[in-house]
Amino acid sequence: MSSILTWSTYVIVFGALGVLALRDRAKAMQAVKVAVKSFIGILPIMLAFIGLIGLLLGVVPTEVISRYLGQGAGWWATLTAFVLGAVLYIASLVSIPLAASLLRAGASVTTIAAFLTGLMMVNTVTLPLEIKYLGKKMALSRNLLSLVFAFAIAIMIGMVLQ
Amino acid sequence: MNTNLPQQMSGGAPQGAPVKMTPKQMLADYRWVLIIALADLLVWVFWPAQAAPVIRNTWDYLVEMVVILIPVAVLMGLFEVLVPKQLIGKYLGRESGWKGVLLALLFGTAPTGPLYVAFPIAAMLLKKGASPLNVIILLDAWAAIKIPQLLIEARFLGPSFMLVRLALTVPSAILMGWLIQKGIERTGGLDLDPAGAESIS
Numbered sequence: 001m002s003s004i005l006t007w008s009t010y011v012i013v014f015g016a017l018g019v020l021a022l023r024d025r026a027k028a029m030q031a032v033k034v035a036v037k038s039f040i041g042i043l044p045i046m047l048a049f050i051g052l053i054g055l056l057l058g059v060v061p062t063e064v065i066s067r068y069l070g071q072g073a074g075w076w077a078t079l080t081a082f083v084l085g086a087v088l089y090i091a092s093l094v095s096i097p098l099a100a101s102l103l104r105a106g107a108s109v110t111t112i113a114a115f116l117t118g119l120m121m122v123n124t125v126t127l128p129l130e131i132k133y134l135g136k137k138m139a140l141s142r143n144l145l146s147l148v149f150a151f152a153i154a155i156m157i158g159m160v161l162q
Numbered sequence: 163m164n165t166n167l168p169q170q171m172s173g174g175a176p177q178g179a180p181v182k183m184t185p186k187q188m189l190a191d192y193r194w195v196l197i198i199a200l201a202d203l204l205v206w207v208f209w210p211a212q213a214a215p216v217i218r219n220t221w222d223y224l225v226e227m228v229v230i231l232i233p234v235a236v237l238m239g240l241f242e243v244l245v246p247k248q249l250i251g252k253y254l255g256r257e258s259g260w261k262g263v264l265l266a267l268l269f270g271t272a273p274t275g276p277l278y279v280a281f282p283i284a285a286m287l288l289k290k291g292a293s294p295l296n297v298i299i300l301l302d303a304w305a306a307i308k309i310p311q312l313l314i315e316a317r318f319l320g321p322s323f324m325l326v327r328l329a330l331t332v333p334s335a336i337l338m339g340w341l342i343q344k345g346i347e348r349t350g351g352l353d354l355d356p357a358g359a360e361s362i363s
Contacts, residue, residue: 005316006230013233016240027243035239039231044191050227051198054220058212059205091276092311093231097223100318112319113327120306121331126278133281134288134297135353141342142298149334153327160326 042093049094053101066106071162078111078158082151085118089125092116110158117150117157230317234310241272254292254300263336266296270303271312280304288354294346298339306331 021028069077090098095116103112122143123130130139183191202220206213253265270280284297307328316324346352 005313005321006233009230009233009313013236013240017236020240020244031236031239031243033239034242035235038238039235042231044195046227046231047192047224048194048198050223051195051202051220053223054216055198055201055205057219058216059209093234093314096311096314096318097227101223103319109323113323117306117327121302123277123305126281129278130281133285137346137349137353138294138298138342141345142301142338145338145341146302149338153330153334156330157323157326161323
């Protein structure tokens with residue numbers, strides 16, 4: 001299923017690039033340039049996270065992961081994962097593989113979902129910047145509401161997929 | 163943590179000349195990779211039985227990541243070139259209704275780059291008269307349901323995880339936008355810092 005998805009992504013994306021190249025070579029070249037730049041830009045942090053995942057999965061027994069992050073670990077594990085997600089800044093492109101590795105090693109769906117929704121929706125690290133651009137009212141209310149919605153979404157994902 | 167902010171996929175300046183990095187900068191960028199490699203080496207020396215699983219897992223995830231990251235990067239390049247950020251404001255005004263909501267969602271899921279890239283754009287939109295409802299939807303979509311990110315999510319966590327989260331996030335973003343808009347109206351409008359807003363545009 002996911003490999004069909006991946007290959008259709010290849011066909012669609014490179015098809016679109018081909019069409020663009022036929023219509024406007026300069027724009028297509030610019031798109032490729034941005035793509036290469038993005039790829040190179042994300043590489044250091046991505047490789048570090050992949051190394052971390054490999055190390056974690058190779059060294060920490062899955063029993064330990066499922067004991068502390070699995071179904072049996074209860075609400076504290078979910079809450080801790082959520083708070084960690086909310087205060088950390090990790091690009092989702094690298095945090096998703098990390099979350100997936102923990103899930104495959106026995107963590108519960110709810111806990112992993114809480115980590116991810118917290119990370120994506122509650123933006124503590126960039127909050128000062130957000131206040132500067134959008135004002136206190138908007139920035140603070142957005143992040144406070146996000147806190148509530150992100151946790152609720154994680155719980156619901158857990159209920160649907162557990 | 164936020165020491166990595168400038169290195170995220172920003173795709174900010176498409177015309178930028180190829181960046182020449184000094185060895186020192188490269189070393190700084192790849193310091194975590196080196197530290198992990200060193201840890202791997204220590205495992206290999208002191209705990210040889212675990213070396214094989216570490217290498218196998220690292221390799222598996224590397225392949226999986228690169229396979230999906232290639233089309234994702236190209237997609238980001240296409241969005242950067244094809245989605246005119248300046249035009250967005252025209253369609254997100256207070257009278258835009260459901261069309262505005264839909265467009266805010268679309269514009270939010272398309273872009274490249276981390277959320278902090280969206281703040282100056284959001285500030286510009288507010289100044290040009292976009293409604294807080296639409297701007298919040300745009301920011302929430304940008305933060306949580308960008309298309310490149312959804313592709314990675316479907317690949318690693320499975321299509322059902324991605325779809326359930328997407329289905330829950332879209333109505334949440336709309337509801338949040340509506341609540342915040344009401345709140346802002348009741349309390350006498352936005353509190354944008356005029357100096358701050360001026361210096362960014």
